[in-house]
Amino acid sequence: MKILDGGLELVPGYRFAAVECGIRKQGRLDFCIIAADSPCNAAGMFTTNKIYAAPVLLCRERVDNEVRAILINATNANACTGDEGYNNAVLLTRETAKLLDAPKDSVLMASTGIIGHQLPVKKMQDSVPALIGALLRDNGALIPKAIMTTDTYPKSFAVEFAASTGNYRIAGTAKGSGMIAPNMATMLSFVISDCPVEKHSLKSIFKRCIDNTINSITIDGDMSTNDTALILSPVSGNCIKSEADLADFESALFKVLYELSRMLVMDAEGATKFVKVQVEGARSNEDAKLAAKAIAESLLVKTAFFGKDPNWGRIACAAGYSGALIEEKTLSIYIEDIQLLKKGVPCGFDKKTVEDALAKREFSVLVDIGMGDGKAQFLTSDISYDYVRINAEYST
Amino acid sequence: MKILDGGLELVPGYRFAAVECGIRKQGRLDFCIIAADSPCNAAGMFTTNKIYAAPVLLCRERVDNEVRAILINATNANACTGDEGYNNAVLLTRETAKLLDAPKDSVLMASTGIIGHQLPVKKMQDSVPALIGALLRDNGALIPKAIMTTDTYPKSFAVEFAASTGNYRIAGTAKGSGMIAPNMATMLSFVISDCPVEKHSLKSIFKRCIDNTINSITIDGDMSTNDTALILSPVSGNCIKSEADLADFESALFKVLYELSRMLVMDAEGATKFVKVQVEGARSNEDAKLAAKAIAESLLVKTAFFGKDPNWGRIACAAGYSGALIEEKTLSIYIEDIQLLKKGVPCGFDKKTVEDALAKREFSVLVDIGMGDGKAQFLTSDISYDYVRINAEYST
Numbered sequence: 001m002k003i004l005d006g007g008l009e010l011v012p013g014y015r016f017a018a019v020e021c022g023i024r025k026q027g028r029l030d031f032c033i034i035a036a037d038s039p040c041n042a043a044g045m046f047t048t049n050k051i052y053a054a055p056v057l058l059c060r061e062r063v064d065n066e067v068r069a070i071l072i073n074a075t076n077a078n079a080c081t082g083d084e085g086y087n088n089a090v091l092l093t094r095e096t097a098k099l100l101d102a103p104k105d106s107v108l109m110a111s112t113g114i115i116g117h118q119l120p121v122k123k124m125q126d127s128v129p130a131l132i133g134a135l136l137r138d139n140g141a142l143i144p145k146a147i148m149t150t151d152t153y154p155k156s157f158a159v160e161f162a163a164s165t166g167n168y169r170i171a172g173t174a175k176g177s178g179m180i181a182p183n184m185a186t187m188l189s190f191v192i193s194d195c196p197v198e199k200h201s202l203k204s205i206f207k208r209c210i211d212n213t214i215n216s217i218t219i220d221g222d223m224s225t226n227d228t229a230l231i232l233s234p235v236s237g238n239c240i241k242s243e244a245d246l247a248d249f250e251s252a253l254f255k256v257l258y259e260l261s262r263m264l265v266m267d268a269e270g271a272t273k274f275v276k277v278q279v280e281g282a283r284s285n286e287d288a289k290l291a292a293k294a295i296a297e298s299l300l301v302k303t304a305f306f307g308k309d310p311n312w313g314r315i316a317c318a319a320g321y322s323g324a325l326i327e328e329k330t331l332s333i334y335i336e337d338i339q340l341l342k343k344g345v346p347c348g349f350d351k352k353t354v355e356d357a358l359a360k361r362e363f364s365v366l367v368d369i370g371m372g373d374g375k376a377q378f379l380t381s382d383i384s385y386d387y388v389r390i391n392a393e394y395s396t
Numbered sequence: 397m398k399i400l401d402g403g404l405e406l407v408p409g410y411r412f413a414a415v416e417c418g419i420r421k422q423g424r425l426d427f428c429i430i431a432a433d434s435p436c437n438a439a440g441m442f443t444t445n446k447i448y449a450a451p452v453l454l455c456r457e458r459v460d461n462e463v464r465a466i467l468i469n470a471t472n473a474n475a476c477t478g479d480e481g482y483n484n485a486v487l488l489t490r491e492t493a494k495l496l497d498a499p500k501d502s503v504l505m506a507s508t509g510i511i512g513h514q515l516p517v518k519k520m521q522d523s524v525p526a527l528i529g530a531l532l533r534d535n536g537a538l539i540p541k542a543i544m545t546t547d548t549y550p551k552s553f554a555v556e557f558a559a560s561t562g563n564y565r566i567a568g569t570a571k572g573s574g575m576i577a578p579n580m581a582t583m584l585s586f587v588i589s590d591c592p593v594e595k596h597s598l599k600s601i602f603k604r605c606i607d608n609t610i611n612s613i614t615i616d617g618d619m620s621t622n623d624t625a626l627i628l629s630p631v632s633g634n635c636i637k638s639e640a641d642l643a644d645f646e647s648a649l650f651k652v653l654y655e656l657s658r659m660l661v662m663d664a665e666g667a668t669k670f671v672k673v674q675v676e677g678a679r680s681n682e683d684a685k686l687a688a689k690a691i692a693e694s695l696l697v698k699t700a701f702f703g704k705d706p707n708w709g710r711i712a713c714a715a716g717y718s719g720a721l722i723e724e725k726t727l728s729i730y731i732e733d734i735q736l737l738k739k740g741v742p743c744g745f746d747k748k749t750v751e752d753a754l755a756k757r758e759f760s761v762l763v764d765i766g767m768g769d770g771k772a773q774f775l776t777s778d779i780s781y782d783y784v785r786i787n788a789e790y791s792t
Contacts, residue, residue: 048717049713049716049717050716050717050720050721050722050723051712051713051715051724067752075756077709079709080709080712080724080737080740082724082725082740084739113707115713116708116709116737116742117742157527201566223713223716223717224713225712225713225716313473313475313476313510313511313512313621316447316476316511316621317445317447317511317619317620317621319446319447320445320446320447320448320621321443321444321445321619324446328447328448328478329478331447341476341512344476345478346476346513356677359713
């Protein structure tokens with residue numbers, strides 16, 4: 001696998017466009033499209049929030065169709081907008097399909113932004129011809145910019161890998177991890193590949209990769225109404241099929257999604273640290289994930305990271321209430337390679353050495369539950385003054 | 397029911413003492429005792445954290461015994477201290493029982509403070525005679541002071557109520573809601589009454605009251621290794637038994653615990669607001685509690701409270717991921733008596749009026765799920781800059 005210097009534009013078979021539609025603000029790209037030259041298989045992972053946006057409903061209905069494009073808007077979530085919101089999403093995607101000369105239900109949609117406001121549908125409808133007219137392969141770098149909300153930089157990652165049938169590429173973009181800014185919520189991620197993969201394989205591989213990357217990061221534990229991750233892969237009679245090829249595809253996809261997740265955490269509001277929380281020795285992988293998630297989401301753990309405090313008591317405490325099977329007597333905790341707790345007994349450690357480890361921009365925490373083989377990893381950030389400032393000072 | 401001007405000292409049949417033992421710091425009360433003049437029935441509610449402190453284990457073992465006293469220390473949690481920690485708690489309580497001329501397993505213990513350090517047991521053992529020697533009914537006000545950690549003021553509340561067999565009193569004290577400061581964790585609450593109640597009634601009434609008061613508050617969602625709530629009531633042949641009397645006892649106990657909970661939330665680290673989150677119309681009370689808890693714990697909701705932002709989208713979103721059965725089409729949201737969302741449709745509301753409501757020190761949020769009769773309430777605070785400062789700057 002080779003890491004490429006670039007983003008979506010490096011994948012053959014796709015074109016891109018973005019415009020300043022003025023959906024909520026003037027002077028920013030807020031409406032964009034990823035269009036495939038030929039029909040694609042798609043797979044999607046969506047918010048599990050029971051309050052979900054109109055475009056999420058539309059994607060759920062259409063993700064099994066042959067897909068030709070993804071239409072995306074920022075600054076308005078089209079959530080809590082009822083039938084009118086859903087009808088607006090249908091209208092805009094059908095208009096797009098018509099101009100692309102594609103089947104009417106072959107366009108997906110994703111939205112991010114304020115909740116509870118109807119889309120300015122007339123203005124957006126009027127922008128669709130300009131979007132379609134501007135489609136160019138070289139426009140790939142516009143998409144990460146157009147989908148940003150509180151992100152401080154556009155995020156994309158691309159790789160190339162060799163299958164038995166030739167070399168293929170996978171590239172993705174993402175924005176805004178967790179439910180970050182008020183009403184400007186939402187994690188969106190879009191991945192494209194020129195590697196043809198059968199639909200059922202694409203679905204299961206995408207789910208596994210998302211579960212261990214984007215679904216294993218946390219900023220504040222909140223889950224948006226609009227979270228959406230989509231992948232497109234061309235429909236073809238020559239799909240990769242061997243186990244080895246599918247494994248290479250999965251590794252390459254995992255790399256793209258892992259690096260995007262890392263960027264999301266690093267760019268989380270107010271974050272100053274990127275922390276890998278690893279849990280081993282749990283009774284099951286599920287138990288390990290419960291513990292890793294509780295530690296990664298604990299406000300007290302996260303403020304301790306910000307304060308460079310080797311506070312293993314908070315880590316033990318969060319593991320203890322996670323719901324995972326845990327006993328004090330078998331619990332060990334490390335920061336980087338320094339052991340702080342050994343089977344329930346506090347270790348003597350050099351405070352300065354641990355503080356130096358915690359002073360780094362990236363470090364890892366390892367919790368060994370000592371009861372089995374279950375493993376999991378969560379990626380998290382610290383919580384700083386800026387997190388509170390950004391989230392309190394935003395005004396609806 | 398009459399609210400009394402005072403605390404624990406107003407309940408006949410109990411004596412109190414506190415000393416500066418120097419457990420971790422000099423110059424503060426850190427070791428104290430509540431002693432009953434005669435044997436008591438007890439009931440207790442404890443942390444559900446799988447990593448729990450030695451005194452919690454000891455209380456679980458002894459809470460069904462006839463109880464004579466509760467020994468309490470601050471500044472050291474006696475958690476993650478293994479067998480040695482447990483043996484220390486046994487030693488100190490047996491020493492106390494001996495000097496009280498009480499059965500050896502009739503003394504309970506609670507601790508709060510740093511995790512992972514052994515108690516200075518010799519020093520504490522040497523202080524037990526001084527504690528016992530200082531026991532006085534008038535010393536009631538020392539207990540709330542001696543158990544404080546990051547609390548900014550001592551908390552107690554007392555009431556008197558009339559039963560068919562005479563007037564009785566209930567008084568309680570509490571400290572530190574949620575797992576607040578690093579290693580200085582823990583909610584402790586102690587309630588005493590001169591009203592004799594049979595053990596099984598005492599247990600069920602105490603559980604119900606705690607569930608709807610102290611177990612329905614949240615500061616940061618973290619749960620300590622040491623959380624303990626205990627109630628004592630004298631063993632007697634004249635226990636109150638009629639439904640009416642037991643209901644009056646329960647109302648009075650609820651009032652004491654509710655007011656203590658309110659003080660805990662108001663005094664939460666960095667909090668500037670006290671918010672009652674009420675959920676109605678859920679399919680069940682359990683569903684209502686899930687939704688109320690998710691809203692009360694959402695960082696985004698809490699920072700919006702701090703920012704005085706009428707951000708109903710964040711409230712809807714938290715309810716949506718709570719696990720409760722919810723549909724957008726039946727969801728309504730109010731702040732004070734101002735409706736923001738009506739069956740999924742955003743209401744026009746005067747922003748200034750809502751901001752004025754949010755500017756108050758106390759206000760309520762009502763979420764009507766519109767699907768049944770289930771109800772629940774959670775008490776919460778906002779999250780401010782000071783929360784981050786207090787929790788980041790503390791150094792282990």
